[in-house]
Amino acid sequence: MTTLFISDLHLDAERPQITELFGRFIRSEAHGADALYILGDLFEAWVGDDDPSEAGAVVAHELHSLQASGVPTFFIRGNRDFLLGDAFARRAGITILPDPAVVVLYGQPTLIMHGDTLCTDDLAYQQFRTQTRNPQWQAQFLSQPLAVRVAFAQQARAASKAHQSGLKQQGTMESITDVAPATVESTFSRYGLDRIIHGHTHRPAVHELHVDGRACERIVLGDWYDQGSVLRVDRNGFELRGLPL
Numbered sequence: 106m107t108t109l110f111i112s113d114l115h116l117d118a119e120r121p122q123i124t125e126l127f128g129r130f131i132r133s134e135a136h137g138a139d140a141l142y143i144l145g146d147l148f149e150a151w152v153g154d155d156d157p158s159e160a161g162a163v164v165a166h167e168l169h170s171l172q173a174s175g176v177p178t179f180f181i182r183g184n185r186d187f188l189l190g191d192a193f194a195r196r197a198g199i200t201i202l203p204d205p206a207v208v209v210l211y212g213q214p215t216l217i218m219h220g221d222t223l224c225t226d227d228l229a230y231q232q233f234r235t236q237t238r239n240p241q242w243q244a245q246f247l248s249q250p251l252a253v254r255v256a257f258a259q260q261a262r263a264a265s266k267a268h269q270s271g272l273k274q275q276g277t278m279e280s281i282t283d284v285a286p287a288t289v290e291s292t293f294s295r296y297g298l299d300r301i302i303h304g305h306t307h308r309p310a311v312h313e314l315h316v317d318g319r320a321c322e323r324i325v326l327g328d329w330y331d332q333g334s335v336l337r338v339d340r341n342g343f344e345l346r347g348l349p350l
């Protein structure tokens with residue numbers, strides 16, 4: 106049996122073929138899995154569980170039938186869908202885990218996270234993250250009308266694009282928006298385990314490194330833009346593969 110990991114689908118109405126690919130993946134391969142983990146940025150944007158978006162309704166339906174078939178589904182919030190809450194989790198039959206969380210996969214303790222907390226060189230982003238993860242900020246934000254929240258999300262996306270094109274002009278985009286190596290090392294040290302799985306950077310890869318004399322591996326999931334990306338873990342090892350449209 107296999108445990109599946111996906112992240113960074115960025116589902117929204119503008120890319121219906123990706124929502125369809127997600128639905129096919131859930132109805133086929135995921136139905137036979139031991140568990141499914143979604144490590145954040147399932148949605149391109151999420152401004153509250155009362156958002157009547159089409160992608161939200163489709164995903165809740167697909168995930169709920171997966172859970173009903175006996176496959177436990179876990180979710181870690183990403184930087185796009187950090188406001189996904191308990192009401193949606195109930196609708197979709199998913200369990201929200203803290204970021205990071207330790208899971209034991211076929212005997213191997215593994216740290217799972219979205220991945221944005223490893224990108225500590227991006228100071229502007231980390232500042233935004235601190236602000237928007239504050240419970241008081243969130244309560245205040247969620248108390249506003251849906252239209253106001255949607256406008257804020259559009260603004261935040263525009264600001265993020267402007268920030269990234271600024272970094273590109275300076276030639277620091279590649280390094281600043283990737284993980285900070287020192288933060289990766291200190292995270293392995295702090296948790297004392299040998300494997301981290303995360304998404305966020307859209308740089309699918311398996312990195313091998315040594316921390317405190319231990320051989321460690323950091324598995325980075327890919328995004329779902331031109332195709333899907335799935336990590337399959339079983340008792341014999343793992344496989345990180347693209348999922349064709």
Ligand SMILES: [Mn+2]
Pocket residue numbers: 145146183184185219221304305306
């Ligand atoms: Mn992300």
